[in-house]
Amino acid sequence: MIKVDNLSYSFPQKDLYNKISFTLEDDQHCAFIGTSGSGKSTLIDIIMDPEKYVFDGTLEIDPNCRIGYVSQFSQLDKIKETTVFEYICEDFIKLQNEIASICAEMETSSDIDTLLIKYQEALEALDAIGGDDFESNLNKKLNLANLNKLKDLTISELSGGQFKLIQVIKEMLNSPHLMIMDEPDVFLDFENLNSLRNLINSHKGIMLVITHNRYLLNHCFNKIIHLENLELQEFDGSYIDYNFSLLQTKIELQELAIADNEEIERNEHIINRLRERAEITGETAAGRYLKGKMKFLERLEARRIKTPFIEIKQPYIRLTTNNPIEETIALKVNDYSVSFDDTLLENINFEIKSNDKVAIIGLNGTGKTTLLRDIFKNNNPAIEIDPHIEIAYLSQLQGEILNESNTILEEFLDAGFKTYEDVESYISNYGFDEEIINQKIGSLSGGEKNILQLAKVSASKSNMLLLDEPISHLDTYSQIALEKAISNYNGAILMISHDYYSIINCVDYVLIIEDKTIRRMSMRKFRKMIYAKYFDKDYLEIEQKKRAVEIKIETALKNTDFELAKVLSEELESLIKLL
The missing domain is CATH 3.40.50.300 (P-loop containing nucleotide triphosphate hydrolases)
Incomplete structure (x- = not known):
């Protein structure tokens, strides 16, 4: 288990986390989501190398925990002429060579005890990464990702998407206790995205994946960690269910907020009148009543519902041109x-x-x-x-x-x-x-x-x-x-x-x-091709209907039509059940 408790951390320019806590347990495949720049990659860096960072709070992780890591950025330069097999099996081959070297040294050395210790340590390290079944496991992973024909190619002959999948396979085959991936889906084509989905779902062990890919989010995870506005919340369940719970909460909170705002406005009006009266008459009773009302207003203000995961700041992207031209x-x-x-x-x-x-x-x-x-x-x-x-x-x-x-x-x-x-x-x-x-x-x-x-x-x-x-x-x-x-x-x-x-x-x-x-x-033929080659037709069509209903709910909330939003929420729930 990995446990983060009350962790706070800041850069000079901005705060990232304020007393965040979460746990990761056996066989949880966790999607790590949040707006760009909220600190997801930094939190992963802290988990991987806590000694490098000065933070408040605690991070509990076994010192012997093996972590597999796939960066969002590929680094090809040093390994371009290595074969796919050599790259994936690097640690396996290194340990095999080490064991062979120790055995050869035993034939002539007088210090057998020291060599036996080294031999046992190397055997244990090889066993930890599934040494006996390593090549069999490699072939299974390559077949799962539809990359079995690439084993003897050099890394330089691969596309960027293929190399990303090879990185994932390499880390998985080293049997990490915790598998971390930072946006492994970036730039993957439709076929390779399906391969990544298969690899994620086949992995046994704890997994923490930063991703914004809606297809992977809907198909691969049984836990969600959402980092937003310095705060974090956990959700045990799928991304689809998490999104639905957020939307339901948003409907409830906005309805409550309007009632609160009306009550605050009414009390502000009363306080202004009481203040004028107290200033004119100097009545002690009016002053006490004024203080009471002001304290009540403070309590109303304090209970305004904070919604870091509901009121997410969305960028306003506008693509404009000064020189539109007639169709040509x-x-x-x-x-x-x-x-x-x-x-x-x-x-x-x-x-x-x-x-x-x-x-x-x-x-x-x-x-x-x-x-x-x-x-x-x-x-x-x-x-x-x-x-x-x-x-x-x-x-x-x-x-x-x-x-x-x-x-x-x-x-x-x-x-x-x-x-x-x-x-x-x-x-x-x-x-x-x-x-x-x-x-x-x-x-x-x-x-x-x-x-x-x-x-x-x-x-x-x-x-x-x-x-x-x-x-x-x-x-x-x-x-x-x-x-x-x-x-x-x-x-x-x-x-x-x-x-x-x-x-x-x-x-x-x-x-x-x-x-x-x-x-x-x-577009009609494109959809038909996608359905036939890559993704399930029913899933994609239901997903599109789901998105249309979500847009209608957002519009209803903007118009403060909460009854319509609730009706649409029921329609949305029925679509989610189909997914």
Whole structure:
């Protein structure tokens, strides 16, 4: 068991946690959720290396606890020419070689006792990671992830998504007591996302996963830890049930809050009248009555319900253009081809109109990002862009667009903002408080960097946006805000996405890359393909109906129509039972 009790921690720029507590027990698969920048990755760092941090409260974890860890950032440089088998089996091979070396040394050494101790320790370490069944377990995991054909390839031959899954398999095969993963789903295509789901659900042991992926959240976890506004709450159950309980609580609390506000307003009016009377007449009784009413008002104010998990600050993402143009061909691609060691794309032809919203889809490693970068650079004769089109680009490699050594203030002054006040006013809409305007961009979370990229893209007022995995790293609230912004944008959008929800909710059609070429696909055919190849049709259709009802509930709450919200809540509950 891992136990965190009354833990508080702060950065110089902001507080992260205020006396948070939770436990993780055997076989719990826990999703760790919360808005971008709330401190999820930092809390994981504290769990993995508590000696490095100065915090209040206690963290109880067995010193012999083996922790498996998969970072949100892949590190390929040092292992590119290692085979997949060698990479996954690194610890296993190392221990086997160590045992062989000790055995060879025993043949000539006089200090057998010391060598026997080393031999026993190495055997125990090998046994701890399932040494006898290691290769059998490896083959099972590779088959589960549909990666069995990759075992003899070098790491450099893998796509980013495939390498992410290989990292997960490596950590799982070392039999950790606690498996931690920080956004392992980022950039995974539909097929690899299903593989990750299978790996998570097959794992025996405690698991703590930071994820914002709605598909994984709905299919993989039996516990939720939600970190928000310095506080944390636990929920034993599925993410779907947790979300429903939050929505029910929100309906109840908003109804109570209106009653409280009316009572506070009525008492404030009485107090004002009593104060005027006491000042005019000087009556002692009036003064005592006034003090009594003021104490009662203080109690009312104090009992105002604090809702850190209900009133979540959602960013206001707005994609705007100063130069919308009448419908025309904004982008034309004729006979485009690209090769590295092998041909990625050949004889590619398509065009995008000035108000089209289009998603490029395809498996990891099929050339989507290369194509988008070439369009942005606009120096390939196969690419033709209308002269009235101004392009802005969001990269999945955030350092390409953001100077991570800049502060937020410096970044936006460099982008053309004139004053501190202009920058502060603008980025506050995106959820950045004034206190962190002088914070280095490199210290922000992945989600905060993507929100900052979106703010910078919007500030450019361009009339065509190239978005490479814009949903990546974003929390679910920001994902929904971005979907609305894309839908409302008065220009052309070409985006790479592996997120089913953002594609369904935002775009007019998709361009699918298969067999080194691109073809246009209607949304109806896209849905049909997704149902046939990747995800359950009933689940996805019910999920879409569920989202529509949730939006209706939000609208009812804005209109303070609590009776309608309660009726819709019952409709929502019936849909959840189907899921």
